Amino acid sequence: MRQLRALVIPGVTWRDDSSTNACENRLCCKKFSMLFSKHHCRWCGRIFCNDCAPRTASYRGELLRCCNACRLPFIFRSIYDPASGRRDGAIADLIFSFLDNASINAFLQSCYTALSEFHVSGYEYYGCIQERFPSFFDGARIGKGVTGTVYKCEDRRRCEYPRVALKVITKSSTLTITAWRKIRTELEIMKDIDHPNVARLLEVFQTPLCLVIVMEAGDGGALKHAWEFVRTRHCDLEVFTANVVAQIAEGLDYLYRVKHIVHRDIKHDNIIVSRDFSKVMIIDFGLAEYIANEKRQLFVPCGTYGFASPENILAVVDHLRLFEASGSTMHRADMFSLGVVAYMLLSGVRPLRGKRFVELYREVRLGIRCVGPGWANISSSAKSLVEWLLKTSTNERATPKDVRSHPFIVNKAPLITEIVKKRNQELLITEQLEGNEWVYVVPSSSCGEPAWGEGVPGNSTHNGRFGSAPPLRCRMDCSAATNNNVRQSLIREKYA
Structure with missing residues (x-):
């Protein structure tokens, strides 16, 4: 048996027959049965069907089974x-x-x-x-x-x-x-x-x-999850949106002005938030590019459908594999995508709803307006900034500097502290509920061991989970009501 299970490659593990019921070739995955038996590759030890691990590889004068992957x-x-x-x-x-x-x-x-x-x-x-x-x-x-x-x-x-x-x-x-x-x-x-x-x-x-x-x-996850929290808790969407737009604009300004980088794929999935929603960050630089020539550079049209700027949409409509643009143009293309994000945060719908790129470009040329049922309760200040970010003409589109000084950002962004406070309160309640599901048990000193928090010879400090003070104890014979009181005390001590 040991000889039959000998593998060519040292250190490789022989897979047990019961570990899988299908061929381990990712392109096959054929189910094993009485007609399709299991065979081991003698190079990697994995299990395959006969077609994926034929007996074709020669080793020391003997034909052994070798999977397709190990033939490379x-x-x-x-x-x-x-x-x-x-x-x-x-x-x-x-x-x-x-x-x-x-x-x-x-x-x-x-x-x-x-x-x-x-x-x-x-x-x-x-x-x-x-x-x-x-x-x-x-x-x-x-x-x-x-x-x-x-x-x-x-x-x-x-x-x-x-x-x-x-x-x-x-x-x-x-x-x-x-x-x-x-x-x-x-x-x-x-x-x-x-x-x-x-x-x-x-x-x-x-x-x-x-x-x-x-x-x-960000511990708060993707922007969409934070938006769901704000919407379902009836928080001020304008305050939340102003905070997001202000911080993402600062990030884009840093990338372009300091590092000469354009992101080219700003969307909800590429924006994350901190646990309390106070901090917003840009992620995923898979399409980002360095600006080598500020005045003229060739770019591949790209972006996410519905978030891409008019410059990228036009290049696709004209069937261009490359199009020429300045660094400033591509930076403002990122600002357009930020405008799409802001539009969706405030109204809950996309500004561009065409099914084809030709339809998208037609919508952009007509101009994007903040009108409809979703905008009934949105302030004119918020609408003006979103429409400014979504201007078709690059030269007319808002820059990070414009965003920074816009009344909507100046008046609304600082109020994010109210949402942060509400978020922290809910996080505290959630952690309290989770804490109530745990039972903190400490061995009784009558068992010959000092209880947790009692004096231990040679140990003048306490390394309890909730601080340096001696933790409260819950002995094995405590009642359920006492245990619950101790758990609540532990939670209060943790957040004191």
Whole structure:
């Protein structure tokens, strides 16, 4: 049996037959039955059907089963080092350094394994995302961009950033070396940013199947969730919108004036908020570009449908792969997208509702007005700023400086403190309710052990969860009512 289960690659684990009921080839996934039996790849130890792991690979004079993925030579991808317990792609780095773009593209598109397990040089490997972030799961998605999916996650290694945003880029979706260089540009942009309204880059790593970008995250999640809270609690939407517009405008101004960067994909999914909604940040620089020439530069038309500026829409309508524009024009294109965000926050509907780009451009040319049932209770000051941001002409469109001095922002943005106060009160109540579900039990001193908080020889300090003062105790024989009183006391002490 030991000989039958011998694997070619040291350190690889032989998968148990009961661990799966379907072929582990991502493109097959055929269910096993009496007609389709299980077979192990002798290189990776995973379980496949006969077609996905045929007996074709020769090793020491014997034909062994090898899956399609393992047929790709290991020198072209990351290799597991059993001595260090880590993966390494130094050999692949060396080989790719001698190849031009066309050759690397040909390699990427030669087979699915080459595409899905492409080695991205310069970034540390983990076996899977859960190895670095054990709390990661698919249900924590907060947004989906052009180049990847963003998740909210807990980081147990970083005290200063306990909650982070993970942008997961699936390697199989990146088809060319040019696309990979675009991702590297995004990372270079994020490394160079330091502003309170722009999320910081904290870490980058990769797994065999994806590249993961770890960013600063607002504990409040995506903008849409914060908007739902404000709307359902009957808070002032104008105050909330003014705070969002003011801070995002400051972030865009910093990117353009200081770093010469345009974001090109401002939308709800790319805006996150802090836990109390006081701080707003921009995330996801997958489409961002450096302004190399302020007066004239070629840009690819891009953006999210419904949020893209008239400049990008016109380029698509004219079937242009590239269009010429100045840095100022593209910066104001970001301001237009911010205007779309503001329009939707105040009215709950999109300003552009066409199903095709031609229809969108027709709507933009006619001019966007803040009219309709959703605008009945919105002030004229708010309407004027939104319409200014959504001007068709670039030269007439509002800039961050205009936003900063607009009466709507000056009068409404400072009032965010009322929403922050209400949010904090609800968070406190939520934590109190969660605290009531826990029972804090301390061993009785009659058992021979000092109870938690009692004097311990040689220990003059208390390291209790809720502060340095001796914590309250709840003995094993306490009544339910007493336990509840103790829990409430603990909560009050925590927030004292």
